[in-house]
Amino acid sequence: MRPLRSLRSLRPAGPLRLLRLFCLAVLLTVASASPAVAHDVRAGADLRIAQTIAGAELTLVIKATTRVPGPLRVEVVGFPTAPALDLRLRSMTDGRVTHGTVAPGRPSQLRVEETGPHELTVAAGGEIATIPFRVLVDRGSGWEYLIYGGLFTAGLLLVGGLLSGAFNRRGRPAFVVTAVAAAGISVAALIVVLEPWLPAGSPDGAEPRPTGSALGRPYVQRMVSTVPAHPAAGEEFVTRVELFDGSTGRPVDDLAVHHEAMAHLVVTSEDGRYFRHVHPLRTAPGRLEARLRADRPGRYLAYVELERTDSGGQLLTGSFTVAGPESPPTTSPDPDARDATAPPETGDASDGRDATASTGPKPRDATAPPGAGDPDPASSPGPGIRGAEAGTVTMTPAVPQSGRPATIQVVTSGTPKPWLGMAGHLIVRAEDGEFLGHVHEMGTPGSRLRFTFGFPAPGRYFAWAQYATDRGITTVPFTVEVPR
C-alpha cells in the first residue's frame, strides 16, 4: 500500500498560501458583487420622472443631493412646454413640509433636513400627483477606507523600513518591513483597479432590504377602468389603473422608475387610428390615473408598462369602451385629432393634451403589399433615405419576415433630443391587440431614427415611432404587413 502523503507536504509554503488565500478572497468578493439595480434611485444621480399633467407632457427632475440638511433642487423639462407646477415636499420621517413652484427655466429650491423617504406632491391644472422617493447621500464605500488605509500603512512602513535599513547592518528586518509595505501598496492598487466591480456601501437613507428576498416580490395584478365608467366620445375621462399585490391584496406602491417614468400608459383604439402614450399620475397608493379624450366611440385597448421593485418589468393590459354616436369618418375630426399621414411639421400637436398622440385617417403602410414585385418607393431601404421628407419610414428588408429582425428607419424633423432616456421609441401593436412591443432607437446620429424589431408572427401591425424635439413630441404612425 502506498503511504499517504503527509498533509503538510500538500500545503504550499507560507507566503504563497497567503497570496492564494488573498486571490481567492478577491475573486469571491468580485463574484458575489451583485449588479446594481437598474432603476434604483442612487445617491449622486438625478431622479427623472415623466408625467402627463394639465395636458402637458413633461419630465420632472429631482436633482441629486450631496449634503443633508441642504437644498433639494427640482427642475422641469416640457415637451414642448410645461405649466408652472406647485410643489409640496414632505418628509415621511418627521412630517416636515416645504413648498415651492417650478416651471421650465425656473427651478425650485426646496430643502431637505434628513435622508430617507419623502413625498413630492405636484399640482397643476386641477390635477395632483404624489411621487414617493428617497433622499440618498453616499457615505463612501468601505473599500475606500481599505485603499487609504493600505496606502497610509505602506507609507509608514516604507519610512520605517528605510530608517531601519539605515541604522541596522543586518538588512533582514528592513527587508520584512519593506515587503509588508509593498504588500500594502499592492492591496491598495488592486482595490483601485477592481473598485468598479466591488459592492458599494448602501447610501444614507436607502431602504433596508429584507434578507432572503432572492425570490423577489410577486408580479403586480391590475384593474383598468375609466371614470366615468362609460366615457362619451369627445369628452374627457380618466383612465385609472389600480395595482394590487396578489399575495396580500394590498395596493402595490413600490414601483421602480422605468424608462424615466413610474408607468407608461399606451391607449389605442381597436382600429389603431387613436394612439396615446402618456405617463399617468400617482393619485393614491397603487393608483395611477391619466386624463384622456377619445373622439370616436368603440373599444379601446390599454397597455401599462411598469416595473415593480425586486420583481421586474411587466406589461399589463386592459380595455374599455367609449360610447357615443359614430361621427362620419370623412368630416373633420375633433380638435385633438390630426392627420397621421401629414408630415410631422404639421402633425406636431400644439395642444399639450395630445403631446404624445396620434389620431386621424389610416396610417400609411410602411411595407409593400405582400407579394408585390415592385415595392413602394418609400419602402426602398437605407441609402435612398437621404434628403427624404420627415416622417418617411423605410423597412429593411422591404417585406419583413416573422421571427427575423427588421430595421425600421424613420426620418425625423430636426435632431431628436432625449426623451424618456432615449432618442426614439417604437411601439408596435398587432392588429388584434394581442401583442404590444416597445423598442428603442439604436443611437443613430443625425435626423433619423433606426430601430431593430422582430415581428413575432405573420399579420398586420400598427406601429408608432416617437421622438422629441424642441417643438414637442412627434408621433409617426404607420402599418406593417408581415406575410406568411
Ligand SMILES: [Cu+2]
Ligand atoms: Cu412612456
